[in-house]
Amino acid sequence: xxxxxxxxxxxxxxxxxxxxxxxxxxxxxxxxxxxxxxxxxxxxxxxxxxxxxxxxxxxxxxxxxxxxxxxxxxxxxxxxxxxxxxxxxxxxxxxxxxxxxxxxxxxxxxxxxxxxxxxxxxxxxxxxxxxxxxxxxxxxxxxxxxxxxxxxxxxxxxxxxxxxxxxxxxxxxxxxxxxxxxxxxxxxxxxxxxxxxxxxxxxxxxxxxxxxxxxxxxxx
Amino acid sequence: xxxxxxxxxxxxxxxxxxxxxxxxxxxxxxxxxxxxxxxxxxxxxxxxxxxxxxxxxxxxxxxxxxxxxxxxxxxxxxxxxxxxxxxxxxxxxxxxxxxxxxxxxxxxxxxxxxxxxxxxxxxxxxxxxxxxxxxxxxxxxxxxxxxxxxxxxxxxxxxxxxxxxxxxxxxxxxxxxxxxxxxxxxxxxxxxxxxxxxxxxxxxxxxxxxxxxxxxxxxxxxxxxxxxxxxxxxxxxxxxxxxxxxxxxxxxxxxxxxxxxxxxxxxxxxxxxxxxxxxxxxxxxxxxxxxxxxxxxxxxxxxxxxxxxxxxxxxxxxxxxxxxxxxxxxxxxxxxxxxxxxxxxxxxxxxxxxxxxxxxxxxxxxxxxxxxxxxxxxxxxxxxxxxxxxxxxxxxxxxxxxxxxxxxxxxxxxxxxxxxxxxxxxxxxxxxxxxxxxxxxxxxxxxxxxxxxxxxxxxxxxxxxxxxxxxxxxxxxxxxxxxxxxxxxxxxxxxxxxxxxxxxxxxxxxxxxxxxxxxxxxxxxxxxxxxxxxxxxxxxxxxxxxxxxxxxxxxxxxxxxxxxxxxxxxxxxxxxxxxxxxxxxxxxxxxxxxxxxxxxxxxxxxxxxxxxxxxxxxxxxxxxxxxxxxxxxxxxxxxxxxxxxxxxxxxxxxxxxxxxxxxxxxxxxxxxxxxxxxxxxxxxxxxxxxxxxxxxxxxxxxxxxxxxxxxxxxxxxxxxxxxxxxxxxxxxxxx
Numbered sequence: 001x002x003x004x005x006x007x008x009x010x011x012x013x014x015x016x017x018x019x020x021x022x023x024x025x026x027x028x029x030x031x032x033x034x035x036x037x038x039x040x041x042x043x044x045x046x047x048x049x050x051x052x053x054x055x056x057x058x059x060x061x062x063x064x065x066x067x068x069x070x071x072x073x074x075x076x077x078x079x080x081x082x083x084x085x086x087x088x089x090x091x092x093x094x095x096x097x098x099x100x101x102x103x104x105x106x107x108x109x110x111x112x113x114x115x116x117x118x119x120x121x122x123x124x125x126x127x128x129x130x131x132x133x134x135x136x137x138x139x140x141x142x143x144x145x146x147x148x149x150x151x152x153x154x155x156x157x158x159x160x161x162x163x164x165x166x167x168x169x170x171x172x173x174x175x176x177x178x179x180x181x182x183x184x185x186x187x188x189x190x191x192x193x194x195x196x197x198x199x200x201x202x203x204x205x206x207x208x209x210x211x212x213x214x215x216x217x218x219x220x
Numbered sequence: 221x222x223x224x225x226x227x228x229x230x231x232x233x234x235x236x237x238x239x240x241x242x243x244x245x246x247x248x249x250x251x252x253x254x255x256x257x258x259x260x261x262x263x264x265x266x267x268x269x270x271x272x273x274x275x276x277x278x279x280x281x282x283x284x285x286x287x288x289x290x291x292x293x294x295x296x297x298x299x300x301x302x303x304x305x306x307x308x309x310x311x312x313x314x315x316x317x318x319x320x321x322x323x324x325x326x327x328x329x330x331x332x333x334x335x336x337x338x339x340x341x342x343x344x345x346x347x348x349x350x351x352x353x354x355x356x357x358x359x360x361x362x363x364x365x366x367x368x369x370x371x372x373x374x375x376x377x378x379x380x381x382x383x384x385x386x387x388x389x390x391x392x393x394x395x396x397x398x399x400x401x402x403x404x405x406x407x408x409x410x411x412x413x414x415x416x417x418x419x420x421x422x423x424x425x426x427x428x429x430x431x432x433x434x435x436x437x438x439x440x441x442x443x444x445x446x447x448x449x450x451x452x453x454x455x456x457x458x459x460x461x462x463x464x465x466x467x468x469x470x471x472x473x474x475x476x477x478x479x480x481x482x483x484x485x486x487x488x489x490x491x492x493x494x495x496x497x498x499x500x501x502x503x504x505x506x507x508x509x510x511x512x513x514x515x516x517x518x519x520x521x522x523x524x525x526x527x528x529x530x531x532x533x534x535x536x537x538x539x540x541x542x543x544x545x546x547x548x549x550x551x552x553x554x555x556x557x558x559x560x561x562x563x564x565x566x567x568x569x570x571x572x573x574x575x576x577x578x579x580x581x582x583x584x585x586x587x588x589x590x591x592x593x594x595x596x597x598x599x600x601x602x603x604x605x606x607x608x609x610x611x612x613x614x615x616x617x618x619x620x621x622x623x624x625x626x627x628x629x630x631x632x633x634x635x636x637x638x639x640x641x642x643x644x645x646x647x648x649x650x651x652x653x654x655x656x657x658x659x660x661x662x663x664x665x666x667x668x669x670x671x672x673x674x675x676x677x678x679x680x681x682x683x684x685x686x687x688x689x690x691x692x693x694x695x696x697x698x699x700x701x702x703x704x705x706x707x708x709x710x711x712x713x714x715x716x717x718x719x720x721x722x723x724x725x726x727x728x729x730x731x732x733x734x735x736x737x738x739x740x741x742x743x744x745x746x747x748x749x750x751x752x753x754x755x756x757x758x759x760x761x762x763x764x765x766x767x768x769x770x771x772x773x774x775x776x777x778x779x780x781x782x783x784x785x786x787x788x789x790x791x792x793x794x795x796x797x798x799x800x801x802x803x804x805x806x807x808x809x810x811x812x813x814x815x816x817x818x819x820x821x822x823x824x825x826x827x828x829x830x831x832x833x834x835x836x837x838x839x840x841x842x843x844x845x846x847x848x849x850x851x852x853x854x855x856x857x858x859x860x861x862x863x864x865x866x867x868x869x870x871x872x873x874x875x876x877x878x879x880x881x882x883x884x885x886x887x888x889x890x891x892x893x894x895x896x897x898x899x900x901x902x903x904x905x906x907x908x909x910x911x912x913x914x915x916x917x918x919x920x921x922x923x924x925x926x927x928x929x930x931x932x933x934x935x936x937x938x939x940x941x942x943x944x945x946x947x948x949x950x951x952x953x954x955x
Contacts, residue, residue: 060258093357094328097299108299113328121325124292128256 061217062108064126066154067135068147069114072170075204076135077111080214085205091115095125105218119150123157131164131220136187138169138201139177144186155192164196164220168213173203196220240274248272249286255293262302269294269308276315284319291318298329303340306333310344314351323352334364342368343379350383355391362394369401369417374410381405381416388423396424406439411446418449422456429463436460440478447487454482454490458497473501476508483515491515492530499534520556525563528556532574550583551590558594561602568598568605576612585622592616592625596632607640614649626657627664634668638675647672647679651686659695666690666698670705680709792831796838801871802889805833812940814842817904817931823847826857826906826931830940835894837867837936841886843906845878848915852878853924855908857886857931864900864936867892878908897941904931 065073074092079085081100092113100107110125112118126132132154136147151167154160169183178186180201189197198216202209248271254264272290276282282290294316297309313326326348333345346368349361368380381402388395402424405417418439425431436457444450457475464474482494495512498504519531532553554575561571572595579591592613599609613629620626630653637646650672653665666687673683687709690702744751793808814827824845831838841857856874861867873887892898909924 062258090360092328093331094325095295096328096332099299113325117321118325121292121322125296128258 059105060108061105061131062110062129063131063133063217064110064112064122064129065133065135066112066122066126067114068137068143068150069116070140071114071135071137071147072204073111073114073135076168076170076202076210076213077109079204079207079210080107080109085207094118102214102218107217122154123159126154126157126163127159129163131166131217132160133166133168135168135170136183137171138183139171139174141176141178148187151187152192155195162195165192165198166213166216167197167199169199169201171203171205172201172208173206177201240271243271243275245275245280245282248275249290252290252293255296260297260300262300262305265297265300266302266305266308269305269312272312273308273315282316287316287318288322291316291322292325295326295329298326303338306341307344310348313348317351320352320354327352327357331361331364334361334368339373339376342371343373343375346376346379346383350387353387355394358387358391358394362397366398366401369398370404374408374413377405377408377410377413378416381413381420384420385416385423388420395420399424407443409445411448414444414446415448415452418444418452422452432456433460433464436475440475447485447490450482450485450487450490451493454479454493454497458500462502473508480511483511488519488524488527492519492527492534496534517552520552525560528560532557532560550578550587554578554587554590554594558597561594561598561605565602565604568602569608572598572605572608572612576615579612579616585625588620588622588625592629599636606636610636610640610646614646617653618649623658623660626653626661630661630664630668634671637668638672643672643676644679647682647686654686654690654693654698659698662690662693662695662698663701666701666705670701670709673705673709684709792829792840796831796840796887799873799887801873802836802838802887805836805838805889808833810940810943815934817841817934821846824852824906824929826904828904828934830936832940836870836889836891838887838889839902841888841904841906842883843875843878843886844883845880848880849913850880851911851913851920852908853911855884855886855906857888858905858907858928859888859890860903860905861890861900864890864898864902866896866898867900867902867936880913897938899936899938901933901935903933905929906931 065077067073069091074089074096075085077096077098077100081098092111093115094113095118096109096111098107098109098111100109110129112122112125134151136151137143155165167184167187167189169178169180171177180199183201184190184199187199189199200209200212200216202213204210248268251268252272254261254268291313294309294312297305300306313323317323330345330349330352333341334349336342336345346365350365353361365380365383368376369384371377371380384395384398384402399421402417402421405413406421408414408417421435422432425435436453439453440457444453457478461473461475476498479494479498482490483498485491485494495516498508498512501508516531516534519527522528522531557571557574561568575591575595575598579588579595583591595609595612599606610633613633617626617629620629630650633646633650637643640646647669650665650668654662654669657665669683669686669690673680673687684706687702687706690698691706693699693702741751792811796802796805796808809832811832812830814829817826817828818824824843824847826841826843829840829842831840839857839859843855845852853876854874855878856872859869861869867890869888870891871887871889875884875886878884906929908927908929910927911924912921913919
């Protein structure tokens with residue numbers, strides 16, 4: 001148990017450090033640093049084989065983004081898809097489906113509305129996905145308890161057993177945003193058992209750690 | 221699962237109509253799991269949705285859980301870019317109509333589609349969205365809907381307008397804000413958009429009488445191109461007319477000119493609509509009505525059944541219409557109804573009612589005869605219509621001024637009535653004739669009673685009572701018939717007549733041509749020797765061809781047999797079996813219509829009728845001598861069958877004499893392979909001896925000269941071996 005938590009924290013720690021060091025161009029550098037295999041050390045043959053593989057083994061990953069309303073799910077999807085960040089967003093009434101291609105991997109992103117009336121339907125769109133992404137507004141202290149209950153409520157569903165979970169604390173650009181440790185504590189991530197749990201702190205507005213998220217997607 | 225599958229196969233063997241026949245809800249719901257596949261097969265998904273839609277349309281219902289499962293699975297299909305699959309997704313969402321709190325999940329996706337570049341997405345998303353939306357959401361999307369109404373693409377505009385019509389029921393205050401856009405759409409070039417826009421605009425304003433009147437005033441000036449919109453406008457116009465009433469000063473109706481102009485519109489539907497509007501006007505005058513009736517009459521003879529039907533329906537509504545037009549037109553109406561009814565046997569009830577209603581009205585003989593003929597034909601061809609039809613006929617003879625029609629109906633009743641489920645109910649009508657009518661009708665009624673008595677054993681004692689009463693009738697013929705039938709029916713074999721003989725006597729057709737019988741009777745002089753019916757010639761004098769054609773077109777209703785073909789075969793069969801040479805050939809299968817073997821207006825006119833038997837074929841040459849100075853003797857036809865190898869000549873029946881303008885028949889019989897449709901070509905030569913005749917005195921010269929006359933060839937073809945069968949319902953035949 002402890003070991004896993006440590007592992008998780010290490011995952012989280014690494015990008016945090018990156019961000020603080022290379023504030024200017026976090027995306028590009030982080031990308032290369034985190035994927036040493038794609039650098040020049042890779043041999044020509046390996047590259048060729050990868051290209052061949054990409055022809056025959058196009059991978060498709062299905063991910064569900066859930067979380068309370070106004071947590072920033074749709075913004076995250078837009079940023080991942082390369083559409084950029086926009087302040088002017090409306091509530092998602094229902095769901096958005098986006099397909100994002102990164103390399104030879106296609107992500108199917110189900111972005112489900114977070115208003116209370118949609119929360120009972122989250123489960124239907126989380127079945128049989130590769131991972132559940134739970135987005136939380138880390139700067140909204142009032143809604144954190146609700147976010148925690150909703151998260152723990154959905155995780156007890158039988159149909160979602162063993163599906164890896166990624167919890168994202170969004171809006172860390174705001175001064176009142178929690179630190180990662182406090183956030184993990186508030187969300188009671190320790191108590192989650194029977195699945196892999198990861199936690200990153202991100203900001204869609206500043207595009208902080210978005211690259212890390214994408215990288216995580218690819219790895220899982 | 222095994223059982224439904226087996227059943228499916230069985231069904232498919234029996235009839236192969238629908239690819240969806242025998243599909244089971246359970247199986248389809250299983251199939252719907254493909255919606256959740258990570259790799260979507262768009263084609264397969266479309267097929268499954270089609271099956272689901274089929275089930276829903278067949279009245280199958282899904283439980284709440286089933287519908288919810290399918291719905292959420294379907295929402296996942298929004299990930300596919302396949303346009304035809306998306307179209308199916310829209311449809312199934314509308315059909316499943318899940319509960320409001322669930323269906324809201326697709327809102328975002330639909331809003332995205334509503335602003336997509338694909339017109340099909342836009343149009344359909346608008347339609348679905350307006351179905352699932354609520355007031356708050358509507359204010360959010362209102363902007364898009366208003367835009368869509370004036371969209372360049374007519375499909376999108378129509379979708380938005382139709383949505384507006386639906387939304388007007390739930391959110392009138394929002395839709396009313398779209399008036400400007402809708403008004404713009406009324407001027408659209410696209411027919412459908414114009415139609416939908418006009419409908420919506422009218423609905424928005426429908427409670428404002430002045431606004432509707434203004435709308436009609438501006439549009440009747442002629443900016444409406446779409447025929448459908450024009451029909452709507454006609455309706456709105458008649459509404460305005462109804463509400464405004466006639467102009468008291470001039471007596472003119474406002475907008476009547478417009479309606480009348482619509483009668484000359486290019487599109488049939490506008491004409492019908494305008495005619496209907498005119499006929500429904502309050503206190504319509506005959507001057508106003510005449511042009512409408514004229515166009516409707518034109519439609520009655522249209523080749524399109526739909527137009528005939530619409531015209532009849534409209535005309536039906538005018539209670540006084542049938543009494544307004546001349547009998548000839550009425551007959552056209554009746555004939556139109558008859559052909560309609562034969563084409564749509566299921567509608568016989570309504571159409572039969574129409575016939576019986578007009579039967580009660582005033583009318584001349586030809587008109588009534590046309591109606592009666594129609595009813596008889598309908599009874600003959602549509603078994604379901606039999607009982608009601610007979611009942612209408614019975615009702616008609618209760619008050620019928622035409623002796624001919626009464627006797628014809630009584631005869632028909634005698635043949636058909638006993639075969640119905642309750643023959644006794646007709647007896648009253650028939651016996652009423654014996655009490656109330658003239659001698660001719662009375663006599664016919666007596667015969668009909670006898671037919672009932674012979675066929676329906678349970679009625680026999682009552683029939684006897686009635687027939688005995690007829691013995692006191694004032695008319696000879698009636699008394700004679702009653703006596704005769706009483707004896708025949710009471711015989712019980714004592715007179716040596718079997719039941720079969722009785723039936724033959726009652727129902728059999730006269731086996732000698734009436735014309736011949738009449739001539740023989742006229743030439744009969746009272747003497748010791750009684751008149752013998754067997755001495756009457758059975759040879760049929762062919763009628764001139766033109767006359768026959770007319771007969772063919774209008775088949776007489778009063779046939780004993782079920783169709784016209786066998787009727788003529790009957791006559792021929794009687795004729796042919798009277799010759800010993802042909803009596804061994806068995807039953808006659810078919811007789812062809814006459815084929816001309818000479819040019820018109822030649823010296824000798826010859827045509828041939830092919831009589832087909834199982835193992836033989838008989839050619840009947842009908843010859844006419846058109847030269848008044850000649851008498852032909854020993855007339856034969858030399859048939860060369862060298863181009864018909866399978867045929868062998870077995871008998872020939874030449875004609876002794878062929879006087880001027882008195883047709884005669886020559887028969888030549890061939891043997892052919894039994895039961896096989898052998899074909900071949902036959903060339904013919906007419907051989908005879910000519911004797912000069914003095915046309916003035918009629919004297920014939922002693923000496924004759926041998927001569928021959930070349931006739932045209934003819935062929936025996938495969939069609940000669942086929943009978944025409946009237947088929948009303950192909951499905952029944954297959955079954």
